[in-house]
Each structure stands twice: as structure tokens, then as C-alpha cells.
Amino acid sequence: MDKPLYIDKRLSVPPHAIATSAIRASGPGGQSVNKTNSAVQLRCDLNAFHINETYRRRIARFRDSRITDDFVIIIKAQTHRSQARNLEEGLLRLQSLLRKAVYVDPPRIKSRPSYSSQKRAVKKQKRRSEIKAARGKIRDW
Numbered sequence: 001m002d003k004p005l006y007i008d009k010r011l012s013v014p015p016h017a018i019a020t021s022a023i024r025a026s027g028p029g030g031q032s033v034n035k036t037n038s039a040v041q042l043r044c045d046l047n048a049f050h051i052n053e054t055y056r057r058r059i060a061r062f063r064d065s066r067i068t069d070d071f072v073i074i075i076k077a078q079t080h081r082s083q084a085r086n087l088e089e090g091l092l093r094l095q096s097l098l099r100k101a102v103y104v105d106p107p108r109i110k111s112r113p114s115y116s117s118q119k120r121a122v123k124k125q126k127r128r129s130e131i132k133a134a135r136g137k138i139r140d141w
Contacts, residue, residue: 013094064101
């Protein structure tokens with residue numbers, strides 16, 4: 001990997017912070033299952049480069065088992081048969097994980113119900129009240 005991995009406008013992971021290693025994939029396979037190292041393990045050391053302090057706190061608060069206490073993200077990609085495709089998928093997963101970790105929901109804007117919706121609600125309540133009132137005892141004077 002020779003170019004940075006962009007997370008958002010203010011955060012990108014430099015290539016020197018991501019270490020990749022080829023490992024053997026687990027699970028069933030064909031004749032070459034015990035001979036080829038097609039799975040890829042990515043280790044992204046978040047201490048190896050500068051991260052904004054607010055992003056650092058958000059990532060630390062983000063609950064994910066792939067983020068260690070040492071602030072290292074470990075991702076194992078093994079779904080594809082080719083090592084190159086597993087590397088590509090691992091990088092996409094790393095990017096997705098960091099995007100989720102630093103994302104903040106926009107603040108909610110308070111809104112009021114419209115005048116006509118309030119009128120409809122009152123009308124519905126009155127109708128319901130009349131229906132229930134009709135269920136009572138009938139008084140014959």
C-alpha cells in the first residue's frame with residue numbers, strides 16, 4: 001500500500017501505520033488449502049501517526065473487539081481465494097470501521113406538529129370519546 005487510506009476530510013491513515021501479513025485461511029478449501037497463504041491480516045497502529053484528540057476519544061469509546069487496548073486495530077480477511085482481493089477487502093473493512101467510530105449524528109432540530117395535524121388529532125380524540133361514551137348505560141327518562 002503506497003497511498004493513505006482516507007476516512008473523512010480530516011482523518012487519513014498513512015501507509016506506514018498499516019502492516020499486512022499473509023496467513024493461512026481457516027475453513028474448508030481445495031487441494032492448495034494447506035500450501036497457500038491467501039488470508040490477510042491487517043494491523044493498523046493508531047499510535048503511529050497523529051490523530052485529532054476528539055477522534056481519538058471517539059475511537060476509544062467505540063466498542064469493537066477488533067480494537068485492542070494498545071490502540072491497534074486487527075482485521076483478518078479470508079473470504080476470497082486470492083490474497084490481493086483479501087487485502088482489498090481488509091482495507092475496506094478498516095476504512096468502514098474507522099468511519100463508524102468517528103461518525104457523530106447531526107444534532108436533532110426540534111419541530112412542532114402542524115396546525116392541521118393538531119386539528120386532526122383533536123377531531124380523532126373527540127370521535128373516539130363519542131364512541132366510548134355511547135357504550136355506557138342508556139338512561140330512559
